[in-house]
Amino acid sequence: MSNSHLFLKSAFPRAPLQNGLGRFVPQMQRITLKFCKNNGSSRGMRDFIENDLIDFAKNNPGTVVYVKPRRHRTPVMVAEYLNGEREWVNCRNNSRDEINKWVNLLKTQNGPSSSIRLRKMWHTDNPSIQGPWTPFTLRHPVQNLMQFPNKDLARPLDVEKSATERVIELMEKQKIN
Structure with missing residues (x-):
């Protein structure tokens, strides 16, 4: 058994804003695309910005898109979610299609899921006041003896x-x- 879980943040699973009840609330709040205007490793990011970014912004009005040019730096995407989590993706030498796939993946996620050690595997907003069910819950008490x-x-x-x-x-x- 490893001790790698000791350095992860510990939390209970939490359904984001009761998503799916009533209407869907996209969880990605903003995405920042950082790239270099001249560097060859940013070519895919520049192609994505020129060709696909406008369509992405139109299709996702609830997500704020920031484009940040930086000199002599590796292209990076930083997604920020409603629960306060941030996910950072290195896009060095990625093609336009790969960046498009990453953006769509980040859009559909809840935040970085691997950075939390779950204490329970289930979650409910309305916990039972009757206690947990067991195989003996509905048995007649005579069977105990x-x-x-x-x-x-x-x-x-x-x-x-x-x-x-x-x-x-x-x-x-x-x-x-």
Whole structure:
């Protein structure tokens, strides 16, 4: 067992703003595209900005897009989400299509999911006041004191025969004839 989880932020899973109830709220608040105007490693980012950025901004009015040219730096995308998380993606030597895929992936995410160690695997906004369900929840309390195997709980003999028993009888009748 590794101890890598000790350095991760610990949290309970949280449904973002009850998303999906009523209307969908996109979780990416803003995206910043940082690139160099001259460097060759920024060519894909520049092509994306020239050809696809306007369409992305029109299709996602709830997301603010910042374009930040920087000299002699590697192209980077920084996505900021409504829950306060930030995700940073290095786009060095990526093509226009790869950057388009990254932008769409960041748009559909909730934030960086790998940076949180979950304490529970489930979440509910309305926890039960009855407590957790167990296999013994709806059992009659008399069964707690019974000794097993118990003949009272066994299948009565006057019940119809099972399908397997019927097939065996039919096979025996065919052998006799």
